[in-house]
Amino acid sequence: MDVHSTRQQLFANELKVLRRNFSTTGTTSFLPIYLQTLMSGEKLSFNLYVKVSANDQQEVTFLPFLEAEEVLEPSWVEVLDKLGVDRFYFRRRDLERVIAYLNNHLLLFDSQKGRNHSKEKLLVLVEHLNFSLYRAFNSPHLGRFIHLAQTQVERLVQLLQKDIASLKLVWELLYRNYSLYNHSLNVCLLGIGLMLFSHKSRYDSLIVGLACLFHDLGLTRVPEELRYHRDSWDGEEWETIKKHPQLGYQMLKECESIPPEVLQLVLEHHENADGSGYPRGLSLNQQHPWTRIIRLVDAYDGLTGHRPNQQPLAPFAALKSLQNQVSPKGPRFDPRTLKNFIRFLALP
């Protein structure tokens, strides 16, 4: 099918567009991109596809919607919005082009100073960071790309620090898919949000943001099938999973630009308040003061995210479940941090 017939069928609502995508790592050669991050009325520098179910079976195909050098017509965007189509797909080999395109979009925002477009800009920034992270995690030159992603986190902290209205947007920016990148981004947004909400400094918020973004880097060294089947891990598999904080720590240690505090936080991100965590089983006062922040927002996103084989919990149900995790040595999640997080979630 060519782009014209795809558009025709799509606009006539004759295609069954698939909305949710799991895992964007490894297996597929197409990556999702949110419609809202594209510049309507502008030419594209890469091809766009829609993900449809070819028939009533489980078969999935990607149909070409727009070719590079074509203009994304604003009227199409409107129709797609009405149809509830919120994302396109691009080929993995176009990743560099997409990152450059999103970079241009960010520059465009910077040049239109007077207008208030915090939300749009944040969306583009987060998507840019999502793909930068994808590139970093899949590249042999980790250090260089990690450094690039770092400057984006600084921009994110700066934007979110502007006012309470921006901070509230965090809840709307969270990804509803599951992939390691989306999860890392969600944890990063929530971590920075909670730090700024608790009136922590820009520097401390940046440290937490970076640690959150890279906390599961070590999982890229764990077989993908293993990551998603948490209920069926046997003893040996569990031992493998448990190594990811140290693996991530070692990988990041090679990158000169990463501050030592970030390394410590990555190493400690599975330590619990009651000392039942791993790798070292540290008690709260032995941990870095921000470990409890990352531990909480990571667990929260784990419960509320759409993962394969798991129904997501609603925000308050997830908070309840975290609150109920208490061992004879006390609560697993620091109650003060949890209380603050609830206030952040309930931001009017």
Ligand SMILES: [Fe+2]
């Ligand atoms: Fe982890």
Ligand SMILES: [Fe+2]
């Ligand atoms: Fe995680």
